[in-house]
Amino acid sequence: NAGVTQTPKFQVLKTGQSMTLQCAQDMNHNSMYWYRQDPGMGLRLIYYSASEGTTDKGEVPNGYNVSRLNKREFSLRLESAAPSQTSVYFCASSEGQQEKLFFGSGTQLSVL
């Protein structure tokens, strides 16, 4: 009964380093999302994948890339990390568009 699993839970990077956040869901959901949560700003959508094989930009896509590896997995890559990308990152999934969202437990990322 895992739901949405994110790795890693914590990460510290230096400015300019790259990394990939991993996300997998076991609910056979079609849609997957990456959000970031910053104090006082709520959650903001970075990228989403409506279905396997498609990805689209959200509100704040600059500095990020995504890959929908298969129906289960959706990864988020930071090519050259910047301090402004210090945040908590959440992966989410839903059965379809505008359905109930299921969230992972988050990745706390600090960029020094």
Add this chain to the structure above:
Amino acid sequence: KQEVTQIPAALSVPEGENLVLNCSFTDSAIYNLQWFRQDPGKGLTSLLLIQSSQREQTSGRLNASLDKSSGRSTLYIAASQPGDSATYLCAVTTSGTYKYIFGTGTRLKVLA
């Protein structure tokens, strides 16, 4: 541009009290609205989803109402318990989009 506001940002109540959390949105052309709970250091859990054609949804001690014309939703929690302490967020989406717009949440503390 849709904006979602939740006031107050924080609330403390004694155990057993019935309480109401508020969510306001600026564009009434929403498709649905979700209420979420977030515990410290955890992801979000969807509590209730209200379609735009519905007026309310209930789950246990929780009741969420929706008034599109006034741009408001309320989450009613009956007989509050210390275990209800968490941050509660609302999010709205409009037709034809995958993008949920989140409020910044109300941090609730129920005192034993």
